[in-house]
Amino acid sequence: xxxxxxxxxxxxxxxxxxxxxxxxxxxxxxxxxxxxxxxxxxxxxxxxxxxxxxxxxxxxxxxxxxxxxxxxxxxxxxxxxxxxxxxxxxxxxxxxxxxxxxxxxxxxxxxxxxxxxxxxxxxxxxxxxxxxxxxxxxxxxxxxxxxxxxxxxxxxxxxxxxxxxxxxxxxxxxxxxxxxxxxxxxxxxxxxxxxxxxxxxxxxxxxxxxxxxxxxxxxxxxxxxxxxxxxxxxxxxxxxxxxxxxxxxxxxxxxxxxxxxxxxxxxxxxxxxxxxxxxxxxxxxxxxxxxxxxxxxxxxxxxxx
Amino acid sequence: xxxxxxxxxxxxxxxxxxxxxxxxxxxxxxxxxxxxxxxxxxxxxxxxxxxxxxxxxxxxxxxxxxxxxxxxxxxxxxxxxxxxxxxxxxxxxxxxxxxxxxxxxxxxxxxxxxxxxxxxxxxxxxxxxxxxxxxxxxxxxxxxxxxxxxxxxxxxxxxxxxxxxxxxxxxxxxxxxxxxxxxxxxxxxxxxxxxxxxxxxxxxxxxxxxxxxxxxxxxxxxxxxxxxxxxxxxxxxxxxxxxxxxxxxxxxxxxxxxxxxxxxxxxxxxxxxxxxxxxxxxxxxxxxxxxxxxxxxxxxxxxxxxxxxxxxxxxxxxxxxxxxxxxxxxxxxxxxxxxxxxxxxxxxxxxxxxxxxxxxxxxxxxxxxxxxxxxx
Ligand SMILES: Nc1ncnc2c1ncn2[C@@H]1O[C@H](COP(=O)(O)OP(=O)(O)OP(=O)(O)O)[C@@H](O)[C@H]1O
Ligand SMILES: [Mg+2]
Numbered sequence: 137x138x139x140x141x142x143x144x145x146x147x148x149x150x151x152x153x154x155x156x157x158x159x160x161x162x163x164x165x166x167x168x169x170x171x172x173x174x175x176x177x178x179x180x181x182x183x184x185x186x187x188x189x190x191x192x193x194x195x196x197x198x199x200x201x202x203x204x205x206x207x208x209x210x211x212x213x214x215x216x217x218x219x220x221x222x223x224x225x226x227x228x229x230x231x232x233x234x235x236x237x238x239x240x241x242x243x244x245x246x247x248x249x250x251x252x253x254x255x256x257x258x259x260x261x262x263x264x265x266x267x268x269x270x271x272x273x274x275x276x277x278x279x280x281x282x283x284x285x286x287x288x289x290x291x292x293x294x295x296x297x298x299x300x301x302x303x304x305x306x307x308x309x310x311x312x313x314x315x316x317x318x319x320x321x322x323x324x325x326x327x328x329x330x331x332x333x334x335x336x337x338x339x340x341x342x343x344x345x346x347x348x349x350x351x352x353x354x355x356x357x358x359x360x361x362x363x364x365x366x367x368x369x370x371x372x373x374x375x376x377x378x379x380x381x382x383x384x385x386x387x388x389x390x391x392x393x394x395x396x397x398x399x400x401x402x403x404x405x406x407x408x409x410x411x412x413x414x415x416x417x418x419x420x421x422x423x424x425x426x427x428x429x430x431x432x433x434x435x436x437x438x439x440x441x
Numbered sequence: 442x443x444x445x446x447x448x449x450x451x452x453x454x455x456x457x458x459x460x461x462x463x464x465x466x467x468x469x470x471x472x473x474x475x476x477x478x479x480x481x482x483x484x485x486x487x488x489x490x491x492x493x494x495x496x497x498x499x500x501x502x503x504x505x506x507x508x509x510x511x512x513x514x515x516x517x518x519x520x521x522x523x524x525x526x527x528x529x530x531x532x533x534x535x536x537x538x539x540x541x542x543x544x545x546x547x548x549x550x551x552x553x554x555x556x557x558x559x560x561x562x563x564x565x566x567x568x569x570x571x572x573x574x575x576x577x578x579x580x581x582x583x584x585x586x587x588x589x590x591x592x593x594x595x596x597x598x599x600x601x602x603x604x605x606x607x608x609x610x611x612x613x614x615x616x617x618x619x620x621x622x623x624x625x626x627x628x629x630x631x632x633x634x635x636x637x638x639x640x641x642x643x644x645x646x647x648x649x650x651x652x653x654x655x656x657x658x659x660x661x662x663x664x665x666x667x668x669x670x671x672x673x674x675x676x677x678x679x680x681x682x683x684x685x686x687x688x689x690x691x692x693x694x695x696x697x698x699x700x701x702x703x704x705x706x707x708x709x710x711x712x713x714x715x716x717x718x719x720x721x722x723x724x725x726x727x728x729x730x731x732x733x734x735x736x737x738x739x740x741x742x743x744x745x746x747x748x749x750x751x752x753x754x755x756x757x758x759x760x761x762x763x764x765x766x767x768x769x770x771x772x773x774x775x776x777x778x779x780x781x782x783x784x785x786x787x788x789x790x791x792x793x794x795x796x797x798x799x800x801x802x803x804x805x806x807x808x809x810x811x812x813x814x815x816x817x
Contacts, residue, residue: 183659186817208661219656223459224452235448236660264459 137182137288137319142191144177151177153342155191159319159335161287164310167323168330168431169339175323176216177342179292182321183213196287209237212286214277216293216323222266226257226276229265230283237284244283251279254309256302271302278309289313291322295329307332327428336427340435350427357430359383360399363423364392364406366415375413379406384433393429445662449670457674467678468685471632475686478628479621479694486572491515492536494527499547501588505558508584509540514576527561537563538573550588622697625690626781627750629683630773633709634716634744637679639737641720645671646733649724654816664812672717679713680706700780704787708776711797715769718804725811744770772797 138158144151152174159165167175180186182193184204193200200207220229227248234244252258255275260268265276274294281289295303307329310320322333330336330350337347346353366372373387376394381402384395396402399422407420425433457463491509495502509515518536521527530536541559549556560577562570648654648671657667687705690696723740727733746752747761748770754762765771772793779785787794 180655185655185658205661205663208659211659213656213659215652215655217652217655219652219654221452221456221653222651223456228452228455232448232452233660236445236657236662238444238661 137193137195137321139178139182139193140191142178142181142193143189144181144186145189151342152181152188155342155344157337157344157347159321161319162314162317163334164314164320164322164332166330166333166336167321167339168325168327168336169323170435173339174342175339176292178339179213179290179321179323183211183290184208185213209284210286211288211290212281212284213290214281214292214294216296218273218277220265220273220277220280223264225262225264226252226268227261229276229280233280234283239284247283247285248279251282251309254305254312255279256305271298274298275302275306278306282309282313286318288319289321291320293323293325296325303329327426327431330431331427338431338434346434350430353430353434354425354427357395357425357433359395359397359433361423361425361429362394362396362399362403362406362420364394364410365390365419365421366392366410368415371413372410372415375410375415376406379409381405384429386429386432388428393423393425395429395433442663442666445666446670449662449666450673453670453674467636467682471636471682471685472689474632475625475628475689476693479625479690486569486576487514488516489514489538489569489573489576490518490536491538491540492519492521492527492530493517494521494524494539494541496544497542497546501547501550502542504587505542505546505581505584506540508580512576512580514573531561531563534563537569538577540577621694622782623778624750625686625694625696626777627748627774629686629690630712630770630777631745631748631750632686633679633682633713634770634773635741636682637675637713637716638720638723638741639734640678641672641675641717642723642727642733642737643730644675645721645724646727646730650729658816665809668721668809668812672721675717675720676710676713679716680709683709696781698781699784701784701786704790705777705780707787708773708780708790708794708797711794711801712769712773712776714801715797715804718801718808719769721808722804722811725808725814744768747771749774766796767800769797769800772800 138156140156142152142155155174155178157165167178169175177186181188181191182195182200184193184200184207188201191201195207196210198207198210221232224232230248230252231244234248239247249258252261255278257272257275257279260272265273268276274297278291278294281291295306298306303326310322313320322329324330324333333350335347335349336353337344338353339345346356348356364372364376369387369390369392373385373392376382376385376392379394379402381397382394383397384393386393386395394402394406396406403420403422410416493506493509495506506517510517515538519526519530521530524541527539527541531539539559539561541561543557543559546556546558558581560574562574564570645654645668648657658664683705687698691698719740723733723736727736743764747754747757747765747768749765750770754765754771757765775793776790776797779790
């Protein structure tokens with residue numbers, strides 16, 4: 137699946153401006169970016185429900201912009217907002233979508249049993265979709281999206297509001313799909329999920345700023361990262377603002393991640409600075425950047441263009 | 442294609458069945474409104490509170506007053522003694538009509554001169570007043586005729602000229618001129634229009650608002666399949682409305698149904714087509730259910746007023762008359778009243794049927810075209 141030169145505006149808002157991306161079969165491609173970056177808009181265009189103002193989209197050789205109807209049987213799109221019928225049961229929703237995609241009854245029965253089991257929803261088949269928990273709803277969305285065995289799966293923040301156990305189920309299903317060569321494109325607000333993607337596109341203001349594997353994105357992060365562990369991380373975070381050689385500061389629970397131009401030179405300086413402010417017992421050591429650090433470094437204020 | 446439509450219908454049916462109050466919501470307001478319209482929508486005025494000031498106190502004046510009292514249209518609430526008392530009764534709203542018989546009424550009547558009789562009505566309710574005034578002239582005319590028979594000369598130059606033959610109004614198809622016969626068939630069209638348009642518009646907008654429309658549109662379903670799936674149930678509900686109110690009107694209010702049920706069915710189907718088209722068109726114009734509700738309110742009222750339900754189209758200014766041409770209710774009222782009261786068939790009603798069919802087809806086509814755009 138690839139897209140070239142995608143543009144879309146809503147009135148005065150240029151939601152997407154010039155996106156190029158290519159996702160290979162069997163890839164899990166992640167879109168990350170702040171709220172309003174244009175993730176949903178891109179997905180809706182790829183799914184053929186929103187017409188781009190300009191640009192080209194190809195999905196398994198089908199021109200999505202010109203012929204969305206032909207692309208639809210090949211793909212599945214799970215919107216950010218739950219889009220199934222809340223007053224139908226789990227089984228009825230599955231039946232409904234399977235029939236819309238012309239899935240033969242035996243295939244439907246086999247697949248829905250398999251998918252429901254994987255999602256841990258077998259016991260809830262007769263429950264109304266509206267009465268499911270948030271995580272169960274998202275998993276039902278995925279089951280309905282997969283009932284017709286799509287080649288391309290578009291998931292818009294599929295795990296937002298989902299508990300860690302359900303998220304694990306969710307990713308279990310995604311890895312299984314990847315094995316079978318399904319192309320997956322998802323947007324996520326969770327950095328640990330971003331880390332699991334084979335490639336990531338960092339999106340900002342409707343444009344892709346960086347696009348690479350998580351490992352290479354980390355390597356490309358300018359500067360080096362130091363973790364400052366102290367009993368009072370909040371005070372340390374405040375004290376470190378404006379320190380010489382500082383590129384970025386990120387409060388992470390009991391520690392502060394400090395991005396500096398030169399780790400060897402700055403570490404003693406920072407220790408001295410903290411001691412001077414009466415924040416002692418600070419342990420300062422270089423760390424591997426998490427994807428969140430990269431995200432902040434590349435997209436945050438003062439980031440390279 | 443048939444399978445997708447079928448599963449759409451199954452889904453709509455399941456949703457409707459799961460909505461425990463759906464049937465109550467659909468039927469009860471309809472029956473209540475039919476009842477209210479049946480009893481309230483009438484131009485007949487009875488028991489008009491009347492104050493009488495008889496300054497003549499003659500036999501002739503008493504006879505005239507008894508004519509009013511006996512008629513049933515007027516309730517004499519007060520026999521006033523002075524003009525002030527009359528004014529007070531009108532001002533305080535105790536009486537709507539005042540009859541003042543001046544002194545010398547009998548004498549002038551006896552002389553064959555014009556006898557003074559003053560009628561005052563409370564014009565703040567001009568409808569009642571005008572209708573009551575109509576009755577007054579009828580009663581006075583009858584009194585004149587009787588007075589002649591009793592040998593009192595009536596006002597006028599010669600005795601013969603007073604015996605004018607009154608103009609007889611005799612309607613053909615509603616011989617009792619029962620307003621209800623006129624209104625109940627109209628109520629069928631009006632209530633059906635209101636219900637079907639709002640149901641359709643709200644149902645489609647709701648799917649867009651809660652996000653199910655976006656999910657369903659990434660499936661291979663075509664817009665017209667979705668629209669058909671959404672509208673067929675409302676078409677059936679609309680037909681149910683028509684049958685329900687018709688049966689109710691015939692059984693409860695005793696409205697005659699002299700025409701052919703088949704012509705009625707055809708007319709109703711074409712009308713429903715137009716109503717569904719209108720509802721869908723609204724749904725493509727509204728983003729939220731609230732907007733759809735407001736739009737519906739904004740449109741259905743003029744459609745109602747400009748339909749000929751109560752106000753004759755011929756009496757409207759030309760601009761409004763043109764507007765009635767795109768009003769499906771206008772044509773349906775003609776059809777339904779004709780079928781109910783006159784029993785005429787397609788040979789007479791075809792222009793109205795054709796107009797409804799054209800309006801329906803036009804609005805449906807337009808809304809299918811607009812539907813795609815409204816997804817963005
Ligand atoms: N239907 C629409 N009408 C008008 N503006 C829109 C519409 N959809 C999106 N936008 C605007 O386009 C921009 C991008 O929105 P989009 O929903 O794609 O962002 P996002 O990255 O998905 O954000 P989030 O993380 O909050 O879901 C935003 O400024 C948004 O306000
Ligand atoms: Mg979004």
